[in-house]
Amino acid sequence: MSERLLLTALKGGNNTKIITLNGKKMKKMPSALEKLPGLRTLDLQNNLICNVCPELSTLTQLTLLNLGNNQLEEVPEEMKHLTSLKKLHLFGNRIHRFATGVCGGLQELILLNLNYNLLKSLPEEIGRLKNLTYLSINHNQLTMIPTELCSLVHLSALHLNYNQLTCIPEEIKLLQNLRQLFLVRNNIEFLPEGLCHLKKLRILDIAGNVIQIFPAGFQNLKLREFYCEGNPLFLMRPITARQPKDIWTLREIAARFVLCQLEENNDLIVNAIESYPETKDKLSKAKKCALCSKPFLSEWLECVQFVPPSKNWKISRNLHLIPLRILLCSYHCFDQRGPKVFGIVPE
Structure with missing residues (x-):
């Protein structure tokens, strides 16, 4: 036929x-x-x-x-x-x-x-x-x-x-021409920081996943449309919890000292670190405190900061504040935080 x-x-x-x-x-x-x-x-x-x-x-x-x-x-x-x-x-x-x-x-x-x-x-x-x-x-x-x-x-x-899908690879940051990303009804828990580097992204739909918090810098995306209904986003409902003291390991104390010296371009430290490639690799994974901007390696406090979505975004009706994941280097910085920054209590 x-x-x-x-x-x-x-x-x-x-x-x-x-x-x-x-x-x-x-x-x-x-x-x-x-x-x-x-x-x-x-x-x-x-x-x-x-x-x-x-x-x-x-x-x-x-x-x-x-x-x-x-x-x-x-x-x-x-x-x-x-x-x-x-x-x-x-x-x-x-x-x-x-x-x-x-x-x-x-x-x-x-x-x-x-x-x-x-x-x-x-x-x-x-x-x-x-x-x-x-x-x-x-x-x-x-x-x-x-x-x-x-x-x-x-x-x-x-x-x-x-x-x-349960996750999106960090390498998504390489898709520099991406304008539309649709991830509706998956099992995604986190969005990678690399997503925040997609300068041409205009439409993002992540409705119906299990996302609670967005990576720092997310609010700077130049989106026109953003939909996130059906996700268990963190809400600004603070609770009181006991605040422990800062206790750092000697390794962390040493790492923070070296990281600060590297930022100040201390020639002795800069030259010495070249002889220890494994240490150099570990230090390259350091983060910066969202408040004081000082570097740290492993001891940090995970927090959520609530910021309003851009007025240029067409958004889900239920989205009033965007919960952003930020890291603080110490409880000292936590005490200096603003009114819309909260610690995340481990489950």
């Missing part, structure tokens, strides 16, 4: 640029596609196709392929030959894997739609889709985002709604 349908569609002759066989109950792709090397658009959505035909790899001028709502179980290897493909729709299938090497040939791809599939993970080679600007993987079973995805420097829109 697929061959007959294709012949009917070929009334325009072998120079046909567009083939649409939508909802024809086709169980396989027509092998006669190899007679159409100049085909630009192939729409086979809403059929019963389980596998692509080998002849698909001859369509090297194809720019749009729609196989949405079929019965594919993988992103097939044959697609690596579609070197001109710009838009690929594979939504509504049963896809749970990528064939090895398939991403290597899709260097011109700018849009990939994998919504409503069964993906539990993405391959590392997803990072080879260098021209991708739009990626949508809503309603799958993803548990993590590979750091390789964060090498897609042209990515403008990333949709990961309704998955099983």
